[in-house]
Amino acid sequence: MKAFNFWGIYTSCGAEESTFFPEKKMLSKRAKQEDLKEQARLLEEWNKRMPLPIQSKVFSSKDLPFEPEDDFFAYNEMDYSERRKMIKNSMKIVTRDDNSAHLKAHRLVKSTVKKDAQLAKKWKFQLVDDPDRIAKMFRVLGQRSMISQNREKALNNDTDQDETVPENILKYLPTYRSPKERILLMKNLTFNKKNPIPVYCDLPFDKLDNVNIPNALLFDYTDINFVDQFKEPNLTRALDMSNEGNNIIRCNCHEVVNGSGETVPCYENASCKCFQVNHAMRVFQEKRNNCSYTEFSTFKPILFTGTHSHFYRHVGFACSELCGCRGNCTNNALLLPNKRLFPIEVFRNNEILGFGLRTLSMIPAGTPVMEFTGEIVGEQLSPSTHWDNGDYAYQISYRDDEQLRNLIKKLNFTPEYQQLLVKLSQKKYFIDPKVQGNIGRMACHSCASNLEWVRVFQKSLSPAHVHLLTIDYGASYTKQRFQSTCMCGSFACLNGPDAPTYSKAMTLKLSMCHKTLYDAQIKEWRQVIKPTSDVPEIIEISEKS
Numbered sequence: 001m002k003a004f005n006f007w008g009i010y011t012s013c014g015a016e017e018s019t020f021f022p023e024k025k026m027l028s029k030r031a032k033q034e035d036l037k038e039q040a041r042l043l044e045e046w047n048k049r050m051p052l053p054i055q056s057k058v059f060s061s062k063d064l065p066f067e068p069e070d071d072f073f074a075y076n077e078m079d080y081s082e083r084r085k086m087i088k089n090s091m092k093i094v095t096r097d098d099n100s101a102h103l104k105a106h107r108l109v110k111s112t113v114k115k116d117a118q119l120a121k122k123w124k125f126q127l128v129d130d131p132d133r134i135a136k137m138f139r140v141l142g143q144r145s146m147i148s149q150n151r152e153k154a155l156n157n158d159t160d161q162d163e164t165v166p167e168n169i170l171k172y173l174p175t176y177r178s179p180k181e182r183i184l185l186m187k188n189l190t191f192n193k194k195n196p197i198p199v200y201c202d203l204p205f206d207k208l209d210n211v212n213i214p215n216a217l218l219f220d221y222t223d224i225n226f227v228d229q230f231k232e233p234n235l236t237r238a239l240d241m242s243n244e245g246n247n248i249i250r251c252n253c254h255e256v257v258n259g260s261g262e263t264v265p266c267y268e269n270a271s272c273k274c275f276q277v278n279h280a281m282r283v284f285q286e287k288r289n290n291c292s293y294t295e296f297s298t299f300k301p302i303l304f305t306g307t308h309s310h311f312y313r314h315v316g317f318a319c320s321e322l323c324g325c326r327g328n329c330t331n332n333a334l335l336l337p338n339k340r341l342f343p344i345e346v347f348r349n350n351e352i353l354g355f356g357l358r359t360l361s362m363i364p365a366g367t368p369v370m371e372f373t374g375e376i377v378g379e380q381l382s383p384s385t386h387w388d389n390g391d392y393a394y395q396i397s398y399r400d401d402e403q404l405r406n407l408i409k410k411l412n413f414t415p416e417y418q419q420l421l422v423k424l425s426q427k428k429y430f431i432d433p434k435v436q437g438n439i440g441r442m443a444c445h446s447c448a449s450n451l452e453w454v455r456v457f458q459k460s461l462s463p464a465h466v467h468l469l470t471i472d473y474g475a476s477y478t479k480q481r482f483q484s485t486c487m488c489g490s491f492a493c494l495n496g497p498d499a500p501t502y503s504k505a506m507t508l509k510l511s512m513c514h515k516t517l518y519d520a521q522i523k524e525w526r527q528v529i530k531p532t533s534d535v536p537e538i539i540e541i542s543e544k545s
Helices: 014-018 029-050 072-076 081-090 098-115 117-122 131-148 152-157 165-173 233-241 273-284 402-410 415-425 476-481 507-529
Strands: 058-060 092-095 180-185 199-201 226-228 317-320 343-346 356-359 375-378 429-432 453-459 466-469
Touching: 072 081, 081 180, 098 117, 098 507, 131 152, 131 507, 165 507, 226 233, 273 317, 273 402, 273 507, 402 415, 466 507
Parallel strands: 199 343, 226 375, 317 453
Antiparallel strands: 058 226, 092 180, 180 199, 343 356, 375 429, 453 466
16 A cells, blocks of 8 residues: 655756747637647657656565555645644544443454454464463563663573562553543544544544644555655665576475465475575574573564563565465465454543553464554664654664674575675664654554564565564664653652652562563453353364463
8 A cells, every 4th residue: 555645856958948838828718628639649749758757765565455545545645744734634533432432443353263264274363371471572672671771781691580470560560541431532544445444533632623633643544665766775785686697586396376365384394485584583582591482483483582672683574475375375474464364443531641552352462463654764864964764763673683684695686686685784774753654653552562573574685675564663773762761650660659669679570560560461352242042152262372
């Protein structure tokens, strides 16, 4: 989906322009019609002599399914003031019960899975029920909380065995309960009928006549990343070169007809070129204490077993639409988020924090939720140089990535392309969603985060081939922007009322806090979706979780 405008840029016509577009004179109605036909003929003749239009934006992947809402084209022609006026004219007060909304969303997920030929055969809506995996999952969450508190060094000497959970932990239950009356600002932020995302204002004192529509809501929506070739000529060149011969990474181990619903086994298939790269990326991970590797496949949960440089060490490679499998295989971690399986809404309940996201259904641990999209830009726009968009952008590459450079040198790329990739890998790149992006830009920071972000490459290995899945700001972002101002409201927040207690807790205690809150949420969720006389059985879930 490209929800924003881009225009072809043509070479200047120069002095010859007047030959084809002479000065207009007063003409009769019939003469005007003949003149228009002649102008069209001359324009067509001129265009044949001109090079193809140069589009400033180059997209790095195919569009996702898109069916425009009625107002889509009009909205995208508007400036911010006109968009703000349009939203104000259409917003309304709605009444909704959260429990009913959650039940409806869960039914929708189950129904979608049942109707989708791939998901119905290969994917189950179920929570992680393996005790060992559960223990590792909460251990990682506890360690991540310590990192968010800027206590990463303390992890190396963490021998504390205190697992006592403070009695007040349940007051930090992270489930957001919306007010019964809400202001519906936008019925569908995406203007895509196939991906409806409503936007609500839950500020306690806002009414229809005084609600504020900030610029943060008026961005152009896009589901895919893009590069501006005039800003990033080398990255654009890499995209062009990646389509040549062996520079493109795709497999032909299977053939799938689009729309057939077939899912073929590319994952753990030694003859699949994409899986070979995916498997080679496992060595990026620092394997500790006999832990298994984090796997990047289509239907298995992506679960971390450690937190050390998790973003740069946990990397995957996915099959794409250019493969024989068309990406309909077991080696595509992007397949689930592209299904847009889980209903999501945008809301604003704190004027300082801005907009946030919540899902209306339970999402099993390790499930890819969404992609973070926007413009891919280079380090000349680094947040450290007072870049205005720095609060929205996320870094997707780093100079010290020797593991990636070693992999690039081992693959059968052309020497020129390999040299360019090595050069690009030594530069910082960011995804900037401030002007053009998606809902990933609205995911809020939390010192007790329940989402992580990971990189998945597709088609090749330039920064333009990176997909950023799920989201978490990471320790460096927290230290730079939230050290004294964080308002996330989690139990682990250094600015929270119980910071003296939780800022001294070590991994085991923090892990147990996460588990206690998780168990409470699961219990609450089961109460909402439990089968009744008019509700069929809608979930299979192990009591072990």
